[in-house]
Amino acid sequence: MKIMHLLCSSHFSGAENVVCQIIDLFSGDDRIEMIYCSPNGPIEDYLKRNGIAFYGLKKMSMREVKRAIDFIKPDLIHAHDMRASFYATRASKKVPVISHIHNNALDSRRLSLKSITYAFCSKKISHIFWVSNEAMEGYKFSNLLSKKSSVLQNIINCEKIYNLVDEDQKSYSFDLVYVGRITKIKNPHRLISICSRLVAEKEDIRIAIVGSGDMYNEIHDSATELNLLGNIEFFGFVRNPYKIIMSSKCMIMTSIYEGLPMVALEGMCLGVPLVSTPVDGLKSVIINGYNGYLSDSDDEIVKNILNILDDNALFNYLHKNQLELSQKMNNIDVYYKNILDVYVKTVGEKI
Numbered sequence: 001m002k003i004m005h006l007l008c009s010s011h012f013s014g015a016e017n018v019v020c021q022i023i024d025l026f027s028g029d030d031r032i033e034m035i036y037c038s039p040n041g042p043i044e045d046y047l048k049r050n051g052i053a054f055y056g057l058k059k060m061s062m063r064e065v066k067r068a069i070d071f072i073k074p075d076l077i078h079a080h081d082m083r084a085s086f087y088a089t090r091a092s093k094k095v096p097v098i099s100h101i102h103n104n105a106l107d108s109r110r111l112s113l114k115s116i117t118y119a120f121c122s123k124k125i126s127h128i129f130w131v132s133n134e135a136m137e138g139y140k141f142s143n144l145l146s147k148k149s150s151v152l153q154n155i156i157n158c159e160k161i162y163n164l165v166d167e168d169q170k171s172y173s174f175d176l177v178y179v180g181r182i183t184k185i186k187n188p189h190r191l192i193s194i195c196s197r198l199v200a201e202k203e204d205i206r207i208a209i210v211g212s213g214d215m216y217n218e219i220h221d222s223a224t225e226l227n228l229l230g231n232i233e234f235f236g237f238v239r240n241p242y243k244i245i246m247s248s249k250c251m252i253m254t255s256i257y258e259g260l261p262m263v264a265l266e267g268m269c270l271g272v273p274l275v276s277t278p279v280d281g282l283k284s285v286i287i288n289g290y291n292g293y294l295s296d297s298d299d300e301i302v303k304n305i306l307n308i309l310d311d312n313a314l315f316n317y318l319h320k321n322q323l324e325l326s327q328k329m330n331n332i333d334v335y336y337k338n339i340l341d342v343y344v345k346t347v348g349e350k351i
Contacts, residue, residue, distance in 0.1 A: 001347055003034045005075035006084045010041025015080050015102040017262045018154055018330055022078075023052050032343070037068050049220050055263065060084075064310040065091040075347050082108060082118045089124040096346050098232040099128045100152070103259035104135040104280040120283070122148075126346045129339075131259035132281035141248045152283070152338055154260045155330045158269040165270075168243035174208040174233075175309050177248035179184055179241050179263045180255075182213035187254040187277075190298070192219055196226045197302050202309065204229055208244055226232070246270040249315055252301070255279050268326040273318035275304050283328065289308045291321040 003026075005019050009099045016038075026103050034209045036047055047054045055072055057064040060328070065067040065087045077097045079088035085099040099122070119141040122128070127144055129152040131134035136149055142279050176198070182188050191209075209219075209232055216236070223232050238244065245251065251267040253276035258264075260281030267274050268285065274292035276282050286292045293304040 001032050001076065001343060002072065002074045003343070004055075004068065004072050004077050005031060005036050006065065006068075006077055006079045006088050007038040008081065008083045008087075008171070010043050012040040012046045014042050014259070014262045016043060016046075018049060018100075018102060019080060019172065020046070020052060021155075021157065022339065024050070024157075025332065026339075035072055036070070043313060045215055059066070060087065062087060062091055068261040069095060076343060082114060085125060086117055086121045088149045089121040090126075096299075096347060097124060097344060098128045099125045101128065101130050101135055101139075101259070103131065104257050106257055109138045110140055112140075119144060127342050129342070132284055134280040134283065135259055138280070150338070150342075152260055152335070153199060153284070153329070154265055155332060155335045156269045156326070157332060158261070158330060161266060161269050165242045165246055167264065168240055173205045173206070174203065174242050174244065174248040175202075175252050176217055176252055176305060177208040177210065177245055177254050177264075179210040180253070180261070182209075182211050182216040182219050182229070184215065185256050185258075187256050188215055189220045189222065190254040191252065192226065193252065194252070194298055194301055194305075195228055195232060197222070197298070198222050198305060199228055199231045201302065201306055203231075203311070207232045208235060208240045208248060208339070209233070210235045210238050210244060211331035242266065242270065242299075245272055248272055250275060250305055252305065253282070254301075255276065255282075258282060260285070265326070270323045271319045271323040273308055273322060273327075274317065275301055275308070278303075285311075285325070287321075287325075288346070332337045 026034055027031050037055045039060050057067050069092055071193050074095055077088045077092055077095055079085040079097055080100045081102055084263045088097045122145055128149045133151055149244055180186050195207055220234055245267055251274045252274045258280045264274055274286055276294055277296055278294035288294055295301050
């Protein structure tokens with residue numbers, strides 16, 4: 001069976017990480033061949049390093065997707081997020097399409113061009129994976145798609161994460177870490193505001209900000225204006241951030257919306273308590289006061305972070321619970337079977 005994974009983005013981020021993990025998971029199954037298909041861009045370097053077959057598009061367009069389908073001749077298209085699903089259903093004639101929704105975008109929750117278009121194209125979709133119950137139930141027309149929908153919660157291969165930690169020979173020591181795109185949906189201005197308040201309360205606090213994005217320069221300038229560069233180290237994009245994460249006492253997320261972010265699962269795998277805004281899939285993995293904290297109040301976010309940093313017993317308790325929850329959640333065999341069952345059901349005799 002030949003699977004074409006179709007994505008609209010050309011960079012490496014959360015959804016792209018999930019796709020690469022799926023491809024790696026199936027790499028030992030000689031019955032299945034997988035090809036990563038997206039616009040050309042920075043993602044190519046990551047795919048090449050990891051030995052993942054890639055078909056590049058000049059741009060995301062109907063003509064280019066049709067060209068990819070004609071060349072690859074897939075038995076199944078696994079399209080990631082709503083825009084890619086639209087292109088897949090429009091460009092494919094007889095090739096079945098599985099849709100995989102990785103977030104709970106605001107414009108998919110209301111009557112919008114995006115939500116209406118996806119409802120229209122969903123008629124040609126065989127199955128829909130949603131990253132969380134919140135994403136599935138939050139979609140404006142979820143009631144129309146319930147019979148072909150299932151929740152496929154992201155997982156992490158912790159063994160590989162720890163191997164990557166060992167590859168990094170540098171030493172780090174941070175109180176707080178943020179890892180992710182520096183872009184609007186991550187609410188980076190709120191992140192910097194919270195960091196400023198933390199510095200005012202704890203003048204020796206050490207903060208790592210790992211990631212790049214269209215707001216990177218703007219946020220770096222804000223940190224400069226607030227005299228935070230003595231406390232914050234901006235790393236930009238880091239291919240292997242896991243030792244930085246593990247060397248931090250707390251992780252922060254200030255997102256406006258999410259699916260189930262891979263970086264949160266990676267933090268759990270490494271035992272780092274997470275303090276976050278209470279959005280979407282994070283509400284299913286963070287238990288207040290048990291392995292981290294969820295709050296939409298900046299006052300509470302600051303207070304919770306400071307409590308973790310100042311109370312070793314609390315940190316140890318949260319750390320232990322993060323590791324235990326991560327172990328329970330990351331059942332690779334079940335994840336593999338859930339995907340394979342849908343593939344087989346959709347394609348049938350091809351495997």
